[in-house]
Each structure stands twice: as structure tokens, then as C-alpha cells.
Amino acid sequence: MKVYADNAATTKISKTALDAMMPCYTEIYGNPSSLHQVGQEAFHAVRDAREMMAKCLNCDTDELYFTSGGSESDNWAIKGAAHLMAKKGKKHIISSKFEHHAVLHTLNALEKEGFEITLLDVYENGLVKVEDVKNAIREDTALVTVMYANNEIGTVQPIREIGAVCREKGVLFHTDAVQAVGHIPVDVKADNIDMMSLSGHKFHGPKGIGALYCKKGIRLPNLIEGGAQERNRRAGTENVPAIVGMAAALKEACDNMEENTKKLVAMREQLINGILKIDASRINGDRDHRLPGNVSACFEGVEGESLLLYLDLAGISASSGSACTSGSLDPSHVLLAIGLPHEVAHGSLRLSICEENTPEQMDYIIEQLPPIINRLRDMSPLWERIQNERK
């Protein structure tokens, strides 16, 4: 059996999105900036896509800018807001310890420029406390940036409440909503969001396309200079097929969200219950405030990369936050941020499912996991030590 359970990494493009895109390669291939009819058709395609997406997010069309993806949107919003507010003498930024690297590394770069960064604790349950945001805001705070949902452990942050605190204090608020948009209800107005990053390929749209929502009145300096595209704010010829595909995917995801959520939550709980039957296992992150499709687990005495590769041989695609898969010597900063010891964090496994998965596939994963874990534990000196300590 083949099971793709790495949807937080990327998703398969939906048929709806692909069908919407194809004519943009074969017929509507013009440049939206061209005044002739072929160009105007492309212009209209981009305009319609923007309208469609604005409706899904509850914003105005002129508050939505197409970018190359989540990382660009994060870079643009954070660097832009920082530089905008620095002119008013505000050089303090608040974020959380377990943001995506697109945010954390951007903040590192700003720190080198002289900005002061406060990274909030996310506690054992993987949730930022609204009180902590409130207490961290200072006179010179330029920006608060907290992710909507964590990419690794799937915890959903109290964004609306954090946004309300920022509004009250008059501080700009950005959220990296790459894992949330298309998966849980996101409403930029109700959620008090000033800027929001999103990425097409996380909700069955194409790769290499994303968007930044930027509330009217916030004059972010440009990140990409050049032509007059995106109302002079983001240069570069529009990736028309990708924009059209992303919009179609988002609409489909939002239209089916209620139904998908029910299905996903049932499968997620099925997986979690099966995993917790395995000796010395744990689920990471809050059990209630989490994405419908995210399961993050740790198995003691087992190293994540080995687990991941044995699962792959069994036809199951998953991911891990072990050092060996992060390309560094430390396990994922997310798992360390929620207080896991290194040796436990090394044994992490992330299964991220989508509505195309089936309960039978969940059964298959639950059936395949124990023998693989036992095999690895049988040859693990660490597991031997854990067993001896238990005695």
C-alpha cells in the first residue's frame, strides 16, 4: 500500500487547480501587462483569481499581493515592517521560538542590522500565551509576528486574541499562515491581522506561488524592485498559471473545509490512538488546538531518520525532525522549544494527512509502525539503556 502522509511538506495538486491552470499555458499565455487581447485575457485571469482569493480570506482585492511563496511573503512583511517602523524609532520585534526558518532567519538578519528580537516561549503544549505577547510589547515595538499554525507539531495559535492585543497597543501584527490557510477558517478581518503570508502548494495548489495580505494603509517598502506589477509593490511578470491554480485550489479547500475537517479529525484521532498504544511513545503539541491533519509523535530509543526510511520502504511517506533530517546536528528547534530533551526529539515522526487519505491507510500505518519501531529498538543501545533504567 502507498500512503502519502507528508502533506505539511507539500501536497499533490488538485484536479480542479490543474484544470484551471492548463488553459493558462495553452491559450491564455499572454503577459497581463500587454494591452492586446491575448494579454488582456491573462490580466482578467489574474484579476479573477485575486477576487476569488480575497473572498476566501475576507479581504479586499487590493490588499492581496502575489509572491513566489511563503518565504518571500515572510521576508517581505517582516523586513518591510521593520524598516518602515525603524523610521519612527521602533526597532523591537516580538515573535515565537518555534517559527518557521523563513521567519526566524529573517529575524536573525534584522538582529544583525540592529533590531532587538524577543522570542516568546511556546510551552510544553506548543502554544503562545496572549498574556506573554501583551507583556512583551514595549513603546518601541515595531512588529509582532506569530505563526498561525506550527508546521511541525500542528498547534494552532490564539491569533485572533494576539491580533486584538496588537490592535489595542497599536503594534503591527504579521502571521505566517502557510500551514493554516485552506485547512482551518482564516478571516483576516475577524482575526485582527495586518499582514499574512500564505503558500499555494500547502493546499493542493502549485509550487512557487504564494501571497501576502497587507492591510490597506500599511506602506511596506518593496522587497522586489522592477516593473509595475502588483500595483507597483512587487515586480516581475505574474506567474499566471500558478496564480490561477492557487486561487482554484484555495476556493476548493474553503468550500469543502467543513466536510474535510470532519474526515481528517477522525483519521487523525485514529492515528493518534494507534500510536499511543506503542510503548514509550508520545504525541507532541496540544491535543485540541491542532491542525485537523497533523500528527506529531516521538518514540524513545529510536532515531527519526531510520524510522522515516523504513516507513518509506513500507510505502509510507512521512517526515521527521531528527537532527539527521534537519541537516544539522541538533534536532528540530520546534521540538526543543516545547521542552523535549534532545534524545527524545531525535525520535520524532510527523504524519500530515489530507482528505485524499483513507481510514484504511491509517490502519496500515498503525500496523506498519510497531514492527519497524521494534526492529530499530532491538538494535538500539539507547533503548537497552532506557529498559535497564526502567527496571
Added chain:
Amino acid sequence: MEYSEKVMEHFTHPHNVGKIDDADGVGEVGNAKCGDIMKMYLKIDNGIITDVKFNTYGCASAIATSSIATDMIKGQPVSEALKLTNKAVVEALDGLPAVKIHCSVLAEQAIKAAVRDYYDKNGIEYDEAEFHFNEEHHH
């Protein structure tokens, strides 16, 4: 990052997995914090390594290097086993990704630690230089 076929072969079907209860030398290197521990068991008869087993906690390359390194020293004189370098282990595996080279170092160190344990247990004198690691494990 990509693993060679050889690495995948040794990872999926590792040789010499297990323990030797009456081992003549046992060596353990690495630590849980870094995500890899290698433990080698040697059976030595007349200066020849007649049997070798390993237990490893770690990634695919840690398991693969343990497997191939144990193959390489089985049946060899102890003096030859001490000459095994991490470089030879990497070559035997048709290469390792740069970030995984430390796993091969671990394999070399585990063998040396097991031999040293054998020497210590049997009161055999040795030259410290023989246990000089060719490359520091960078953990």
C-alpha cells in the same frame, strides 16, 4: 541529500546485528544527545576477530557504517582492525553525504574502543598512538 545504493542495502539488510554475551571486547561511542550511539562486540581468538556484532541507535548511515565496518574486520587480525579508517568505510559504502561523514568516524572509533577494552581486560600492553582517531567525531 541522497544515499548510495550500497548505504541503502546495508541499512535495509544490516549485517552482524546483535550482541555477543561473552564478548572479549566491547566498545561504545557516541551519545544520545547527538542522536547516535554505536556499540561493538568482538570475539577474539589468537589475535583474530572471529566474530563481531553491533547495536546502533542512529540514522541510516550510522546503521550502514556499523554494518559494513563489522564486515570489514570480521576474520581479520586485531592489528588490521585497528588500521581501519573512516575513509575506508566511506569508500566501501560508495560515499556518504557530507553531513553524514561523522557516522563513519563513529564506526572507526567504536572498533578501536572495543579493541582497547579487549587489551585492557587481558592485560595486553599497547601504544596509545594506535588509538589515535583519524578524525575527531565532531559532536
